Amino acid sequence: METLPFTKGHGTGNDFVVFADPDGELDLSDAQVAALCDRHFGVGADGLLRVVRSAAIDEGREAAASGAEWFMDYRNADGSKAEMCGNGTRVFARYLTDTGLASIEAGLRIGTRAGVKTLTRSDRGFEVDLGVFAVEPDETLVRAKGLPVARPGVGIDVGNPHVVVALSSETELDGLDLAYQPVLEPAPRHGANVEFVVPADPLVRDGVGAIRLRVFERGVGETLSCGTGVAAAALAVRHWAGPAAPDVWGVDTPGGTLGVRVADGHVFLSGPASLVFTGEVALA
Numbered sequence: 001m002e003t004l005p006f007t008k009g010h011g012t013g014n015d016f017v018v019f020a021d022p023d024g025e026l027d028l029s030d031a032q033v034a035a036l037c038d039r040h041f042g043v044g045a046d047g048l049l050r051v052v053r054s055a056a057i058d059e060g061r062e063a064a065a066s067g068a069e070w071f072m073d074y075r076n077a078d079g080s081k082a083e084m085c086g087n088g089t090r091v092f093a094r095y096l097t098d099t100g101l102a103s104i105e106a107g108l109r110i111g112t113r114a115g116v117k118t119l120t121r122s123d124r125g126f127e128v129d130l131g132v133f134a135v136e137p138d139e140t141l142v143r144a145k146g147l148p149v150a151r152p153g154v155g156i157d158v159g160n161p162h163v164v165v166a167l168s169s170e171t172e173l174d175g176l177d178l179a180y181q182p183v184l185e186p187a188p189r190h191g192a193n194v195e196f197v198v199p200a201d202p203l204v205r206d207g208v209g210a211i212r213l214r215v216f217e218r219g220v221g222e223t224l225s226c227g228t229g230v231a232a233a234a235l236a237v238r239h240w241a242g243p244a245a246p247d248v249w250g251v252d253t254p255g256g257t258l259g260v261r262v263a264d265g266h267v268f269l270s271g272p273a274s275l276v277f278t279g280e281v282a283l284a
């Protein structure tokens with residue numbers, strides 16, 4: 001039986017099975033990814049990060065041409081592919097630097113399905129430049145178990161799709177039952193991650209905006225944290241707050257706090273990344 005040596009890592013509790021496949025020989029099926037991520041029958045994780053040379057896979061061609069040696073092949077727990085994973089980029093950087101596969105001192109450029117992203121060290125651990133973002137003009141209605149009526153959400157694209165909904169209180173946020181998938185109307189063609197946010201009161205302290213969120217991730221379910229979701233949430237609240245809104249945000253997730261800043265039209269996400277154990281698992 002074929003076995004897979006892996007490392008388990010997480011960023012604010014958003015956890016990943018990480019494995020090295022430098023030459024692109026192990027393109028796992030959706031079922032194999034789902035089996036590895038299963039918390040009862042597998043290693044257990046919200047997603048999987050394959051560490052593969054950009055030049056070794058078709059999806060990495062552009063990244064390789066621009067000199068990004070490594071490609072983050074991210075998969076959700078159900079096996080589906082996503083364009084981007086914010087917490088995943090930091091865990092990916094932690095893996096590359098701890099194993100000596102890459103250095104971050106001059107900035108680490110990695111390939112992703114949402115383009116090449118640059119990571120640097122920051123006070124919180126690592127910071128990733130997620131690039132440009134888009135705020136969708138049309139409202140999406142969001143229904144979730146625990147909310148008596150549908151609420152308006154704003155679509156935010158930070159490389160992958162999000163819908164952010166503002167709630168009125170911590171009680172409302174805590175009362176959500178995210179074991180059930182929120183229903184979006186109109187339904188985005190490729191689905192979306194959904195963030196429920198409560199802005200702090202006051203919203204801004206010492207020039208830093210503060211919000212708390214819970215998230216239901218596409219292809220996963222409720223997670224303790226979602227990096228791109230945190231960036232989308234800060235961007236949505238900044239959008240609602242208008243021109244006086246700050247460019248620097250601290251976002252509390254159930255798994256910990258992440259930093260977001262907006263500069264030169266780009267959104268940056270910062271936070272910790274840890275590798276917790278290694279092992280070997282039989283491949284289904």
Ligand SMILES: N[C@@H](CCC[C@H](N)C(=O)O)C(=O)O
Nearest residue numbers: 082085086087160226227228
């Ligand atoms: N947890 C991630 C996001 C992972 C992808 C997401 N589930 C999707 O399908 O877009 C993050 O930290 O950003």
